[in-house]
Amino acid sequence: MALVTSKVASSSSFSLTHQPKNFQIFLSFRGEDTRLSFISHLYNALCQQGINTFIxxxxxxxxxxxxxxxxxxxxxxxxxxxxxxxxxxxxxxxxELVKIVECKNDQLVLPVFYNVDPSDVRNQKGKFREALTQHEEKFKDNKKIQRWRDALHEATNIPGRHYKHNCTEFEFIQGIVEEVSNSKFNRMPLFVAKYPVGISSRVEAIKILLDIESNDVRMVGIYGLGGVGKTTIAKAIYNRFFNLFNGSSFLENISENSKTDGGIIQLQETLLFEILGDRNLKVSSISKGINMINESLCYKRVLIILDGVDELHQIESLLGKCDWFASGSRIIITTRDKHLVAPLGNGLSTYEVKGLNEQEAIELFSQHAFKRNKPKEDYLELANQVIRYAQGLPLALTIMGADFYGRTKAEWKSALRKYEKFPNRGIQKILKISYEELDETERDIFLDIACFFNGHYMDYVVDILETCDLYPISGIPKIIDKCLVTVDQYNKLSMHDLLQQMGREIVRQESPQKPKERSRIWSYEDALDILAKNMGSDKIQGIMLCSPKPTTVQLKGQFLKMKNLRFLIIHNLNSFGCLEYLPNELRFLDWPGYPFSSLPSNFCPKKLVALNMSRSRLENQFTQVCSLI
Incomplete structure (x- = not known):
């Protein structure tokens, strides 16, 4: 037996467990069959490629x-x-074979059938049957024999090379060397994560959808909230299975890398190179690139992962009509938009990536913050605050864990107070991508939900927003598809706390120093200040003042400056005197315990859709208002 090795390169690849490899190539062979012929020639060919070789x-x-x-x-x-x-x-x-098969998920395995039929190896026929029968008689260890049989069978499921006499041995060896040389660069495991907590269970769930051993073509769409770990999971899947295909390609961050025609063409060239290994292939146009991909790859069993797709044309530019794949191929697409992969047909399965459970969240955060699996005892309460804040979002747990590492408890407390008011920029940047993909009316819907309607029934919100010309019947499903909002079994809208915080931060940034110049006021402090000091403006479309305890403010003509007010939500507020004005643009008036005996005489509630004035002092006018809605 011979061993082909090379020193660890500076660009060491990483498996799921982030372990560097010590050797480049291991050769397993029967010396008396091939040492002085095939192996000798392969040895020399590898040496000529600069790969250190020793026996x-x-x-x-x-x-x-x-x-x-x-x-x-x-x-x-x-x-x-x-x-x-x-x-x-x-x-x-x-x-050796048993060990190689055990390691096949962490390295490239290339079976070479040298003057033997692969079916003889798979089914242990001919010389292979004779040899195993002799081993059974000699060892009497059925478990060991069965491991050998299983390894022989499993090795033949891995794409390999069959040497027959329709080409010269020199040509055959050159093909192996070329594949090995390309594999050194193109078929290496990807770096997955520093701490891949919770990844394995999600990979196992997707593995069922992929059904790698079946011979049909399968596509899986992986979708979920930004920062929830879609790319990390896709990389782990790639590492787990890429050795089982004739070719594989992982194209990362397609949305960002395809903003121009040149970017699309570069992605097409990368896809062709990673599977074919030919650096000389050039694509002159997107349409030609589609045809080159279809024609060049249609006979190969391939694993292709398109990561971070946000538009259908990106899929079409790389996969055409998705109807050319060879049997056994697997296509995986990660996206924030569930609806995006729906047009790909009946062969598609989808998997929603959910946040980490509490135990996983604690472990991931602790690895980053403490370099251990669980928090330090004296930091336990503070760590639990972070876990509640992040709500299972790996991005937030990772960023905050790294930020808090090595800091004192006083620094933790200060940072947590800051996070409550101002979201971390790194977290917000990732979450905001999905928001920026919405059109203008969809963005308004998202901000209205984030500021005022989180937790409300969807039908209720649709009725209110429909009168605001926001087209919620079509807009809300698009927001749901992008995982920005969810609907529970009771038909209530809800969103991740970090998404709500992001939406509110977007509104705050409209005018960081002057709340009255913002479109929506949800903060109790800001709302109280605006009303108490009569500092409203026509920029304000919605205002919510939910006082934590009974508060008294003299209200009179404060709403005169808010002529474009659509939503008015006031809870636990006392007042006196007489309210002079309410805007006629109001669609939603939620003011339980309304402290006045009458509504402003000039208020016309024609546009009002939803009204809650329970426990109010209104008398006859309440019936009149209800009749006008």
């Missing part, structure tokens, strides 16, 4: 060679199995 007699003396070789397999990046006629007669080779 087993160069291993350090004084060590048990079999144990050393098994360790070498585990730490290799690529394993090549040369199945020859007498391969199975060597128990050493079979033990």
């Amino acid at each position: 087993d007699d160069k291993l350090p003396r004084g060590e048990e060679i079999s144990a050393e070789l098994l360790k070498t397999i585990e730490n290799s990046t690529i394993s090549i199995i040369i199945f020859s006629e007498n391969y199975a007669s060597s128990t050493w080779c079979l033990d």
Whole structure:
């Protein structure tokens, strides 16, 4: 047996567990069949490519060679199995094979069938049957024999190369060397995450949808809120399965990288290169690139992952009509928009990525904040505040954990108070991408929900927003598809606390120093200040004052300056005197305990859709208002 190795490169690849590889290539072969012929030629060809090569007699003396070789397999990046006629007669080779198959999720495995039929290896026929029968008679260890049989069968499920006499041995070896050379760059595991907490269970769930062993074509759309871990999960899936395909490609952040025609073309060239390994392929236009991809890849069993898609044309530019894939191919698309992948047809399954559960959240945050699996005892209460704030969003847990690492408890408390008012920029930047993809009316709907209607029944909100010319019947489903808002079993709208905070921060940034210049006022302090000091303006479309305790403010003509007010929500507020004005633009008036005996005489509630004035002092006018709505 020979071993082909290289020193660890500066650009070491990473598996799911982030372990660097010590060796480049491990060769498993039966020496008496191939050492002086095929292996010798392959050895020289690899040397010519600058790959350091040595045979087993160069291993350090004084060590048990079999144990050393098994360790070498585990730490290799690529394993090549040369199945020859007498391969199975060597128990050493079979033990190597078992180890290689165990490691196939963490390295590239290339089976080479040298003058043997792959079906003989898969089904243990011919010389392979004879060899295993002899082993059974010798060892009487059924479990060991079964492991060998399973490994032989499983190895043939991995795409490989079959040497037959329709080409020269030189040409065949050059093909192997070329594939190995390309694989060094293009078929390496991806870096997944520093602390991949909660990833494995989600990969297992998606694995069921992929059904890798079936021979049909399957597509899976992975969708979810920004920062919830879609890309991280997709990378872990890629690492888990890419060795099982004839070609694979992971195209990351497609939305950002396809903003121009040149960006699309570059993505097409990257896709072709990563699967075909030909750096000389050039794409002159998007339409030609689509045809090149279809024609070049249609005979290959491929794994293609399109990450961060936000428009249908991006999928079409890379996959055409999605009708050309070879049997056994798998396509994965990650997106924030569930509706985006719907047109891809009946062969599509979808998977929504949910936030981490409490235990996972604690572990991920603790790894970043304390470099351990759980918080330090004296930081436990503060850590739990972070967990409640992040609500299972991995992005927030990671950013905040790194931010809090090494800081004192006083610094933690100060930072948490700041987070309550001003969201972290890194978190907001990621979450805001989905908001920016909405059109103008959809953005208004999102901000109205974030500021006023989170937790309200959807039908109720639709009725209110319909009169504001925001087209909520079509707009709200689009916002839901982008995972910005959810609807529970009771038909209530809700959103992640960090999304609500993001929406409110967008409104605050309209005028950071002057609340009266903002479109929506939801903060109790700001609303109280505006009403108490009569500082309203026609910029304000909605105002909410929900006092934590009974508060008294003299209201008179404060709403005269808010002629465009659509929503007025006032709870737990006392007043005296006489209210002089309410805007006729009001659609939603929620003022339980209304402290006045009458409405302003000039108030015309023609546009009012929803009214809550329970426990109010209104007398006859209440019936009149209800009749006008």
